Amino acid sequence: MELFPHKKHISDYMATCFYLANSGVYEEKQLFYQHVKNIILEKHADFIGYDLQIIEHKCWSCGGTGVWKKYWYEGNARYLLKEEKCWNCKNGIYQIKKISLKRYILNGSVYHIPCDESMIDKEPVQNIIQGIVKHDVVDLKEAFESFLILLWVYNRTEFYYHVKNVLKSKIQGIAEFVQNLMSRKNNDLPF
Numbered sequence: 001m002e003l004f005p006h007k008k009h010i011s012d013y014m015a016t017c018f019y020l021a022n023s024g025v026y027e028e029k030q031l032f033y034q035h036v037k038n039i040i041l042e043k044h045a046d047f048i049g050y051d052l053q054i055i056e057h058k059c060w061s062c063g064g065t066g067v068w069k070k071y072w073y074e075g076n077a078r079y080l081l082k083e084e085k086c087w088n089c090k091n092g093i094y095q096i097k098k099i100s101l102k103r104y105i106l107n108g109s110v111y112h113i114p115c116d117e118s119m120i121d122k123e124p125v126q127n128i129i130q131g132i133v134k135h136d137v138v139d140l141k142e143a144f145e146s147f148l149i150l151l152w153v154y155n156r157t158e159f160y161y162h163v164k165n166v167l168k169s170k171i172q173g174i175a176e177f178v179q180n181l182m183s184r185k186n187n188d189l190p191f
């Protein structure tokens, strides 16, 4: 018996698919964010508040030190000519990005989706997330297949649209290959 049994918003199978599709890094990940994640969280999960993600971009000019150094090279030796405050950044930080996130709970797990900045002014932020959210490393094929399953179940229109696009690009590739082959002179053909 679970001491604090979590609420089931969707079936366990679908929740596992969601976890895998959200963790994996596959080519179509952007489509998952656009056409699956928002839909499932907004429709089925519990919204439990706003978080703020802060991403600091280090300055490339000074390597994040805040000090710009000019060197002079001779042979393999390097001599420091001068050292001054880096003008491209503030203390080595080039840019600070703040992203407002909506936090949801789905079958006992927490997930985020970015939201409009203006919404966060009205409600207090609960957590500050420093840097990029790291996902568990999962099997790429499993993650992609999970995405397809979720797309099929929760956004059928987009599923057909995606499959049509994949087929179209494959057929186009084959058509170009055949056209290329046919445009050769008969005696150039390798058969």
Ligand SMILES: [Zn+2]
Residues within 6 Å of the ligand: 059, 060, 061, 062, 063, 064, 065, 066, 067, 086, 087, 088, 089, 090, 092, 093
């Ligand atoms: Zn700098």
